[in-house]
Amino acid sequence: MYADTFKQKARLKTLTDEELILEVAKGNNDGFDILVDRFKLRLFNYLFRMVGNRDDAEEIAQEAFVKAYIHADKYKTIAKFSTWLYTIATNLVRNRMRSKKRAPRLLSLWGRGRDGEEDDRPIDLVDPGRGPDETSNDRELSEMINQAIGKIPEKYRTSFVLREINQLSYEEIAAATGLKLGTVRSRINRARNYFRKVVEPLLEKGVDF
Protein backbone atom coordinates (compact mmCIF):
# COMPACT_ATOMS: atom_id res chain seq x y z
CA MET A 1 0.00 0.00 0.00
CA TYR A 2 2.75 2.39 0.89
CA ALA A 3 4.69 1.39 -2.20
CA ASP A 4 1.75 2.52 -4.32
CA THR A 5 1.51 5.77 -2.38
CA PHE A 6 5.19 6.46 -2.85
CA LYS A 7 4.91 5.78 -6.54
CA GLN A 8 1.99 8.13 -6.82
CA LYS A 9 3.79 10.88 -4.94
CA ALA A 10 6.87 10.39 -7.09
CA ARG A 11 4.70 10.71 -10.18
CA LEU A 12 3.10 13.87 -8.87
CA LYS A 13 6.48 15.47 -8.28
CA THR A 14 7.24 15.22 -11.96
CA LEU A 15 4.15 17.20 -12.89
CA THR A 16 4.21 20.90 -13.71
CA ASP A 17 2.56 23.41 -11.41
CA GLU A 18 -0.38 23.70 -13.77
CA GLU A 19 -0.88 19.94 -13.93
CA LEU A 20 -0.70 19.73 -10.15
CA ILE A 21 -3.41 22.31 -9.53
CA LEU A 22 -5.62 20.44 -11.96
CA GLU A 23 -4.98 17.30 -9.90
CA VAL A 24 -5.98 19.25 -6.80
CA ALA A 25 -9.20 20.27 -8.51
CA LYS A 26 -9.90 16.57 -9.01
CA GLY A 27 -9.41 15.98 -5.30
CA ASN A 28 -5.80 14.87 -5.13
CA ASN A 29 -4.54 16.47 -1.93
CA ASP A 30 -0.98 15.21 -2.35
CA GLY A 31 -0.68 17.51 -5.33
CA PHE A 32 -1.56 20.45 -3.12
CA ASP A 33 1.19 19.61 -0.63
CA ILE A 34 3.74 19.63 -3.43
CA LEU A 35 2.53 23.01 -4.67
CA VAL A 36 2.74 24.49 -1.19
CA ASP A 37 6.29 23.21 -0.80
CA ARG A 38 7.28 24.62 -4.18
CA PHE A 39 5.89 28.10 -3.68
CA LYS A 40 5.81 28.79 0.04
CA LEU A 41 9.20 30.49 0.22
CA ARG A 42 8.69 32.67 -2.83
CA LEU A 43 5.23 33.69 -1.78
CA PHE A 44 6.30 34.40 1.78
CA ASN A 45 9.19 36.59 0.67
CA TYR A 46 6.95 38.55 -1.65
CA LEU A 47 4.46 39.13 1.12
CA PHE A 48 7.16 39.88 3.68
CA ARG A 49 8.52 42.67 1.52
CA MET A 50 5.00 43.92 0.84
CA VAL A 51 3.68 44.06 4.38
CA GLY A 52 6.91 44.44 6.31
CA ASN A 53 6.48 41.88 9.06
CA ARG A 54 6.75 38.11 9.27
CA ASP A 55 3.52 37.36 11.09
CA ASP A 56 1.27 39.16 8.66
CA ALA A 57 3.21 37.77 5.72
CA GLU A 58 2.86 34.21 6.99
CA GLU A 59 -0.82 34.60 7.68
CA ILE A 60 -1.57 36.05 4.26
CA ALA A 61 0.52 33.32 2.64
CA GLN A 62 -1.53 30.65 4.41
CA GLU A 63 -4.71 32.37 3.37
CA ALA A 64 -3.54 32.54 -0.24
CA PHE A 65 -2.82 28.81 -0.37
CA VAL A 66 -6.15 28.00 1.23
CA LYS A 67 -7.96 30.14 -1.32
CA ALA A 68 -6.01 28.51 -4.12
CA TYR A 69 -7.08 25.09 -2.85
CA ILE A 70 -10.72 25.99 -2.36
CA HIS A 71 -10.95 27.63 -5.78
CA ALA A 72 -8.75 25.13 -7.61
CA ASP A 73 -11.65 24.28 -9.85
CA LYS A 74 -11.69 27.86 -11.07
CA TYR A 75 -8.06 27.85 -12.24
CA LYS A 76 -7.72 28.32 -15.97
CA THR A 77 -4.61 27.04 -17.71
CA ILE A 78 -4.29 30.17 -19.85
CA ALA A 79 -2.25 31.67 -17.00
CA LYS A 80 0.65 30.14 -15.13
CA PHE A 81 -0.18 28.78 -11.72
CA SER A 82 2.43 31.06 -10.15
CA THR A 83 0.78 34.09 -11.71
CA TRP A 84 -2.60 32.97 -10.40
CA LEU A 85 -1.18 32.45 -6.92
CA TYR A 86 0.48 35.87 -6.90
CA THR A 87 -2.81 37.38 -8.04
CA ILE A 88 -4.60 35.84 -5.08
CA ALA A 89 -1.89 37.03 -2.71
CA THR A 90 -1.81 40.53 -4.17
CA ASN A 91 -5.56 40.88 -3.77
CA LEU A 92 -5.31 39.75 -0.18
CA VAL A 93 -2.65 42.36 0.52
CA ARG A 94 -4.75 45.06 -1.14
CA ASN A 95 -7.76 44.10 0.95
CA ARG A 96 -5.65 44.30 4.08
CA MET A 97 -4.29 47.69 3.14
CA ARG A 98 -7.80 48.99 2.48
CA SER A 99 -9.14 47.72 5.76
CA LYS A 100 -6.19 49.26 7.59
CA LYS A 101 -6.85 52.60 5.94
CA ARG A 102 -10.51 52.43 6.95
CA ALA A 103 -9.47 51.92 10.56
CA PRO A 104 -6.95 54.72 11.08
CA ARG A 105 -6.52 53.88 14.76
CA LEU A 106 -4.87 50.64 13.78
CA LEU A 107 -1.18 50.66 13.17
CA SER A 108 -0.23 50.56 9.54
CA LEU A 109 1.05 47.27 8.27
CA TRP A 110 4.48 48.80 8.31
CA GLY A 111 4.19 50.17 11.83
CA ARG A 112 5.48 53.50 10.70
CA GLY A 113 4.70 55.85 7.89
CA ARG A 114 1.37 55.88 6.19
CA ASP A 115 0.35 53.29 3.65
CA GLY A 116 0.17 54.59 0.14
CA GLU A 117 1.98 57.78 0.92
CA GLU A 118 5.58 58.70 0.42
CA ASP A 119 7.61 58.73 3.58
CA ASP A 120 10.71 60.89 3.32
CA ARG A 121 12.06 60.19 6.77
CA PRO A 122 15.52 58.67 6.76
CA ILE A 123 15.90 55.01 7.48
CA ASP A 124 16.62 54.18 11.11
CA LEU A 125 19.65 52.02 11.40
CA VAL A 126 19.03 49.04 13.66
CA ASP A 127 21.87 50.08 15.91
CA PRO A 128 22.39 53.84 15.63
CA GLY A 129 25.52 53.55 17.70
CA ARG A 130 27.18 51.68 14.90
CA GLY A 131 28.12 53.47 11.77
CA PRO A 132 26.56 52.26 8.58
CA ASP A 133 29.93 51.09 7.34
CA GLU A 134 29.99 48.62 10.23
CA THR A 135 26.66 47.12 9.28
CA SER A 136 27.32 43.78 7.77
CA ASN A 137 24.76 41.59 9.47
CA ASP A 138 22.28 40.02 7.07
CA ARG A 139 19.41 40.58 9.48
CA GLU A 140 20.17 44.28 9.75
CA LEU A 141 20.53 44.59 6.02
CA SER A 142 17.21 42.86 5.53
CA GLU A 143 15.57 45.23 7.99
CA MET A 144 17.05 48.23 6.21
CA ILE A 145 15.83 46.95 2.87
CA ASN A 146 12.41 46.43 4.38
CA GLN A 147 12.29 49.97 5.61
CA ALA A 148 13.42 51.28 2.25
CA ILE A 149 10.78 49.27 0.39
CA GLY A 150 8.21 50.46 2.91
CA LYS A 151 8.80 54.00 1.79
CA ILE A 152 7.74 53.21 -1.74
CA PRO A 153 4.05 54.05 -2.27
CA GLU A 154 1.97 50.90 -2.20
CA LYS A 155 0.73 51.13 -5.77
CA TYR A 156 4.31 51.08 -7.03
CA ARG A 157 5.55 48.66 -4.42
CA THR A 158 3.67 45.61 -5.70
CA SER A 159 5.18 45.67 -9.17
CA PHE A 160 8.60 46.58 -7.78
CA VAL A 161 8.73 43.65 -5.35
CA LEU A 162 7.43 41.17 -7.90
CA ARG A 163 10.13 42.33 -10.31
CA GLU A 164 13.13 42.86 -8.06
CA ILE A 165 12.50 40.25 -5.35
CA ASN A 166 10.53 37.55 -7.15
CA GLN A 167 12.12 38.12 -10.58
CA LEU A 168 8.84 37.91 -12.44
CA SER A 169 8.75 39.08 -16.03
CA TYR A 170 6.85 42.22 -16.96
CA GLU A 171 4.18 40.10 -18.62
CA GLU A 172 3.71 37.98 -15.50
CA ILE A 173 3.48 41.07 -13.32
CA ALA A 174 0.91 42.56 -15.66
CA ALA A 175 -1.15 39.37 -15.43
CA ALA A 176 -0.86 39.18 -11.65
CA THR A 177 -1.76 42.81 -11.04
CA GLY A 178 -4.25 43.29 -13.85
CA LEU A 179 -2.28 46.29 -15.16
CA LYS A 180 -1.18 47.07 -18.68
CA LEU A 181 2.39 46.30 -19.61
CA GLY A 182 3.28 49.96 -20.01
CA THR A 183 1.81 50.78 -16.62
CA VAL A 184 3.84 48.00 -15.02
CA ARG A 185 7.08 49.33 -16.54
CA SER A 186 6.27 52.85 -15.47
CA ARG A 187 5.45 51.87 -11.90
CA ILE A 188 8.53 49.70 -11.54
CA ASN A 189 10.78 52.52 -12.71
CA ARG A 190 9.17 55.02 -10.38
CA ALA A 191 9.58 52.57 -7.52
CA ARG A 192 13.23 52.07 -8.42
CA ASN A 193 13.77 55.80 -8.15
CA TYR A 194 12.05 55.95 -4.78
CA PHE A 195 14.21 53.10 -3.59
CA ARG A 196 17.36 54.70 -4.93
CA LYS A 197 16.65 57.99 -3.20
CA VAL A 198 16.20 56.23 0.13
CA VAL A 199 19.23 53.98 -0.10
CA GLU A 200 21.64 56.39 -1.79
CA PRO A 201 22.33 58.47 1.33
CA LEU A 202 23.47 55.29 3.05
CA LEU A 203 25.66 54.38 0.15
CA GLU A 204 27.17 57.84 0.12
CA LYS A 205 28.14 57.44 3.77
CA GLY A 206 30.42 54.70 2.64
CA VAL A 207 28.29 51.73 3.53
CA ASP A 208 29.84 48.64 2.11
CA PHE A 209 27.52 45.72 2.49
Add this chain to the structure above:
Amino acid sequence: MNCRRARKLIYDFIDGMIADQDRLTLEQHIGACSSCEQMASGLSRSLDLLHRVAPEELDENFTWKVRLRLARERNTLARESVSHTSWVRSWNTRFAFSALSTLVVVIAVGYFSFGPAGVSVGNLPASGAPAEIAAEELTGFLESPLLKQSAFRQVAKPGQSNVARLNRTHNFGPYGTFTPRSVSTGAGASLVKSDGVLKEDTSPEFLTAKELKMSDEKRAEQFARMASDEKQAEQLERMVSDEKRAEQLEQMIVDLRTRLEACGCEDH
Protein backbone atom coordinates in the same frame (compact mmCIF):
# COMPACT_ATOMS: atom_id res chain seq x y z
CA MET B 1 20.67 62.02 -26.99
CA ASN B 2 18.74 63.98 -24.40
CA CYS B 3 18.44 63.10 -20.71
CA ARG B 4 14.86 61.88 -21.03
CA ARG B 5 15.86 59.32 -23.64
CA ALA B 6 18.94 58.43 -21.63
CA ARG B 7 16.90 57.69 -18.50
CA LYS B 8 14.65 55.34 -20.43
CA LEU B 9 17.70 53.53 -21.74
CA ILE B 10 19.14 53.32 -18.23
CA TYR B 11 16.08 51.33 -17.20
CA ASP B 12 16.41 49.13 -20.27
CA PHE B 13 20.03 48.58 -19.34
CA ILE B 14 19.03 47.53 -15.81
CA ASP B 15 16.54 45.06 -17.25
CA GLY B 16 19.13 43.70 -19.66
CA MET B 17 17.00 44.73 -22.59
CA ILE B 18 19.20 47.38 -24.22
CA ALA B 19 20.36 47.07 -27.81
CA ASP B 20 24.13 47.24 -28.42
CA GLN B 21 23.88 50.45 -30.41
CA ASP B 22 21.81 52.14 -27.71
CA ARG B 23 24.25 50.98 -25.09
CA LEU B 24 27.12 52.76 -26.81
CA THR B 25 25.08 55.94 -27.13
CA LEU B 26 24.08 55.76 -23.51
CA GLU B 27 27.64 55.31 -22.31
CA GLN B 28 28.66 58.39 -24.24
CA HIS B 29 25.83 60.41 -22.74
CA ILE B 30 26.52 59.29 -19.20
CA GLY B 31 30.17 60.19 -19.64
CA ALA B 32 29.10 63.74 -20.43
CA CYS B 33 26.09 64.20 -18.11
CA SER B 34 26.73 64.10 -14.34
CA SER B 35 23.04 64.04 -13.51
CA CYS B 36 22.38 60.93 -15.59
CA GLU B 37 25.62 59.43 -14.39
CA GLN B 38 24.52 59.86 -10.78
CA MET B 39 21.15 58.32 -11.53
CA ALA B 40 22.65 55.33 -13.31
CA SER B 41 25.19 54.78 -10.58
CA GLY B 42 22.64 55.14 -7.80
CA LEU B 43 20.19 52.77 -9.42
CA SER B 44 22.84 50.19 -10.10
CA ARG B 45 24.23 50.22 -6.56
CA SER B 46 20.89 50.30 -4.76
CA LEU B 47 19.43 47.46 -6.77
CA ASP B 48 22.63 45.49 -6.40
CA LEU B 49 22.25 45.88 -2.64
CA LEU B 50 18.66 44.72 -2.82
CA HIS B 51 19.56 41.62 -4.76
CA ARG B 52 22.23 40.68 -2.28
CA VAL B 53 19.78 40.31 0.61
CA ALA B 54 19.22 36.67 1.46
CA PRO B 55 15.63 35.44 1.23
CA GLU B 56 13.75 35.31 4.50
CA GLU B 57 13.38 31.86 5.98
CA LEU B 58 10.02 30.38 6.69
CA ASP B 59 8.73 28.41 9.67
CA GLU B 60 9.28 24.70 8.91
CA ASN B 61 5.74 23.93 10.08
CA PHE B 62 4.23 26.22 7.50
CA THR B 63 2.77 23.43 5.36
CA TRP B 64 1.10 21.89 8.40
CA LYS B 65 -0.36 25.25 9.33
CA VAL B 66 -1.81 25.53 5.85
CA ARG B 67 -3.39 22.09 6.21
CA LEU B 68 -4.90 22.96 9.57
CA ARG B 69 -6.22 26.23 8.26
CA LEU B 70 -7.69 24.43 5.30
CA ALA B 71 -9.38 21.87 7.54
CA ARG B 72 -10.91 24.67 9.61
CA GLU B 73 -12.04 26.51 6.51
CA ARG B 74 -13.71 23.40 5.11
CA ASN B 75 -15.39 22.77 8.46
CA THR B 76 -16.82 26.26 8.39
CA LEU B 77 -18.02 25.85 4.83
CA ALA B 78 -19.64 22.51 5.68
CA ARG B 79 -21.46 24.05 8.65
CA GLU B 80 -22.68 26.94 6.55
CA SER B 81 -23.90 24.67 3.79
CA VAL B 82 -25.82 22.48 6.24
CA SER B 83 -27.53 25.38 7.92
CA HIS B 84 -28.65 26.70 4.60
CA THR B 85 -29.78 23.53 2.96
CA SER B 86 -33.41 22.83 2.53
CA TRP B 87 -32.73 19.42 4.09
CA VAL B 88 -32.64 21.07 7.51
CA ARG B 89 -35.72 23.08 6.94
CA SER B 90 -37.67 20.36 5.23
CA TRP B 91 -40.80 19.12 6.87
CA ASN B 92 -39.63 15.56 6.26
CA THR B 93 -36.66 16.07 8.53
CA ARG B 94 -38.65 17.64 11.33
CA PHE B 95 -41.20 14.90 11.03
CA ALA B 96 -38.47 12.27 11.24
CA PHE B 97 -36.99 13.74 14.42
CA SER B 98 -40.37 14.20 16.03
CA ALA B 99 -41.45 10.72 15.03
CA LEU B 100 -38.31 9.18 16.47
CA SER B 101 -38.67 11.04 19.75
CA THR B 102 -42.32 10.08 20.01
CA LEU B 103 -41.54 6.47 19.19
CA VAL B 104 -39.02 6.29 22.01
CA VAL B 105 -41.47 7.76 24.46
CA VAL B 106 -44.22 5.39 23.33
CA ILE B 107 -41.94 2.37 23.65
CA ALA B 108 -40.81 3.46 27.08
CA VAL B 109 -44.33 4.15 28.32
CA GLY B 110 -45.64 0.91 26.82
CA TYR B 111 -42.84 -1.10 28.38
CA PHE B 112 -43.30 0.35 31.77
CA SER B 113 -47.04 -0.14 31.64
CA PHE B 114 -47.23 -3.58 30.10
CA GLY B 115 -43.66 -4.91 29.96
CA PRO B 116 -42.22 -7.97 31.67
CA ALA B 117 -40.52 -8.18 35.03
CA GLY B 118 -43.25 -6.17 36.61
CA VAL B 119 -41.48 -2.93 36.06
CA SER B 120 -44.05 -0.25 35.88
CA VAL B 121 -44.55 3.10 37.29
CA GLY B 122 -46.70 1.77 40.08
CA ASN B 123 -44.34 -1.05 41.07
CA LEU B 124 -41.16 0.85 41.61
CA PRO B 125 -39.53 0.15 44.90
CA ALA B 126 -40.75 2.72 47.27
CA SER B 127 -38.75 4.62 49.75
CA GLY B 128 -40.90 7.29 51.11
CA ALA B 129 -43.47 8.56 48.62
CA PRO B 130 -43.47 6.75 45.29
CA ALA B 131 -41.64 8.56 42.54
CA GLU B 132 -43.70 9.46 39.53
CA ILE B 133 -41.96 9.40 36.23
CA ALA B 134 -43.75 11.65 33.86
CA ALA B 135 -43.79 10.04 30.44
CA GLU B 136 -43.06 13.27 28.70
CA GLU B 137 -39.93 13.72 30.79
CA LEU B 138 -38.64 10.22 30.19
CA THR B 139 -36.10 9.39 27.57
CA GLY B 140 -33.86 6.43 27.43
CA PHE B 141 -30.40 5.44 26.44
CA LEU B 142 -30.62 3.61 23.18
CA GLU B 143 -28.12 2.78 20.55
CA SER B 144 -29.25 5.70 18.46
CA PRO B 145 -26.78 8.59 18.73
CA LEU B 146 -29.74 10.90 18.63
CA LEU B 147 -30.56 10.07 22.22
CA LYS B 148 -27.09 9.58 23.59
CA GLN B 149 -27.24 12.94 25.22
CA SER B 150 -30.57 12.38 26.87
CA ALA B 151 -30.84 11.33 30.44
CA PHE B 152 -33.41 10.10 32.83
CA ARG B 153 -34.99 12.73 34.92
CA GLN B 154 -37.60 12.56 37.52
CA VAL B 155 -40.10 15.22 38.22
CA ALA B 156 -40.23 15.97 41.87
CA LYS B 157 -43.63 16.00 43.44
CA PRO B 158 -44.39 18.53 46.11
CA GLY B 159 -43.67 17.14 49.52
CA GLN B 160 -41.45 14.32 48.26
CA SER B 161 -38.05 13.84 49.72
CA ASN B 162 -35.56 14.69 46.98
CA VAL B 163 -32.74 12.96 48.79
CA ALA B 164 -34.78 9.76 48.95
CA ARG B 165 -35.53 9.99 45.27
CA LEU B 166 -31.85 10.43 44.50
CA ASN B 167 -31.04 7.26 46.44
CA ARG B 168 -33.55 5.12 44.60
CA THR B 169 -32.43 2.70 41.88
CA HIS B 170 -34.90 1.97 39.10
CA ASN B 171 -34.95 -1.12 36.94
CA PHE B 172 -35.75 -0.33 33.35
CA GLY B 173 -35.54 -3.83 31.99
CA PRO B 174 -33.37 -4.09 28.88
CA TYR B 175 -32.24 -0.51 29.33
CA GLY B 176 -30.58 -1.40 32.58
CA THR B 177 -30.94 0.12 36.01
CA PHE B 178 -30.75 3.76 36.73
CA THR B 179 -30.07 5.79 39.81
CA PRO B 180 -31.08 9.37 39.20
CA ARG B 181 -28.18 11.73 39.26
CA SER B 182 -30.40 14.74 39.50
CA VAL B 183 -33.93 15.63 40.34
CA SER B 184 -35.93 18.20 38.50
CA THR B 185 -37.82 20.58 40.72
CA GLY B 186 -40.18 21.27 37.84
CA ALA B 187 -39.32 24.93 38.04
CA GLY B 188 -36.61 24.77 35.43
CA ALA B 189 -33.90 23.97 37.96
CA SER B 190 -32.49 20.60 38.88
CA LEU B 191 -30.78 19.40 41.99
CA VAL B 192 -27.94 17.00 42.42
CA LYS B 193 -26.74 15.23 45.53
CA SER B 194 -23.18 15.85 46.54
CA ASP B 195 -21.89 14.61 49.90
CA GLY B 196 -25.42 14.27 51.15
CA VAL B 197 -26.22 17.86 50.31
CA LEU B 198 -28.57 18.87 47.55
CA LYS B 199 -27.30 21.58 45.30
CA GLU B 200 -28.11 22.96 41.91
CA ASP B 201 -27.07 20.72 39.03
CA THR B 202 -25.04 22.75 36.62
CA SER B 203 -23.77 19.74 34.74
CA PRO B 204 -24.00 20.33 31.02
CA GLU B 205 -24.19 16.67 30.17
CA PHE B 206 -27.86 16.17 30.77
CA LEU B 207 -30.57 17.48 28.54
CA THR B 208 -34.16 17.78 29.52
CA ALA B 209 -36.81 16.36 27.25
CA LYS B 210 -37.75 19.92 26.45
CA GLU B 211 -34.25 20.60 25.25
CA LEU B 212 -34.35 17.40 23.27
CA LYS B 213 -37.59 18.27 21.61
CA MET B 214 -36.62 21.76 20.64
CA SER B 215 -34.09 22.83 18.12
CA ASP B 216 -34.18 20.23 15.39
CA GLU B 217 -32.09 22.55 13.31
CA LYS B 218 -29.44 22.80 15.98
CA ARG B 219 -29.41 19.03 16.22
CA ALA B 220 -28.98 18.74 12.47
CA GLU B 221 -26.17 21.26 12.58
CA GLN B 222 -24.55 19.33 15.38
CA PHE B 223 -24.67 16.09 13.44
CA ALA B 224 -23.33 17.81 10.37
CA ARG B 225 -20.50 19.13 12.49
CA MET B 226 -19.86 15.68 13.91
CA ALA B 227 -19.93 14.11 10.46
CA SER B 228 -17.82 16.90 9.10
CA ASP B 229 -15.33 16.56 11.94
CA GLU B 230 -15.02 12.85 11.26
CA LYS B 231 -14.54 13.50 7.57
CA GLN B 232 -12.06 16.22 8.36
CA ALA B 233 -10.15 13.85 10.56
CA GLU B 234 -10.12 11.24 7.81
CA GLN B 235 -9.03 13.72 5.20
CA LEU B 236 -6.31 15.14 7.39
CA GLU B 237 -5.09 11.64 7.98
CA ARG B 238 -4.89 11.05 4.26
CA MET B 239 -3.04 14.32 3.82
CA VAL B 240 -0.23 13.26 6.15
CA SER B 241 2.83 13.03 4.01
CA ASP B 242 4.00 9.61 3.00
CA GLU B 243 7.42 10.36 4.38
CA LYS B 244 5.97 10.89 7.82
CA ARG B 245 3.94 7.74 7.53
CA ALA B 246 7.01 5.83 6.48
CA GLU B 247 8.92 7.25 9.43
CA GLN B 248 6.18 6.19 11.78
CA LEU B 249 6.08 2.75 10.27
CA GLU B 250 9.81 2.49 10.60
CA GLN B 251 9.64 3.52 14.22
CA MET B 252 6.93 0.94 14.86
CA ILE B 253 9.11 -1.75 13.31
CA VAL B 254 12.05 -0.69 15.47
CA ASP B 255 9.87 -0.74 18.59
CA LEU B 256 8.51 -4.16 17.70
CA ARG B 257 11.99 -5.54 17.14
CA THR B 258 13.12 -4.14 20.47
CA ARG B 259 10.22 -5.83 22.20
CA LEU B 260 10.86 -9.10 20.42
CA GLU B 261 14.51 -8.98 21.41
CA ALA B 262 13.56 -8.27 24.98
CA CYS B 263 11.31 -11.31 25.19
CA GLY B 264 13.67 -13.51 23.21
CA CYS B 265 10.91 -14.20 20.73
CA GLU B 266 12.68 -12.86 17.65
CA ASP B 267 13.37 -16.25 16.15
CA HIS B 268 9.74 -17.32 16.25
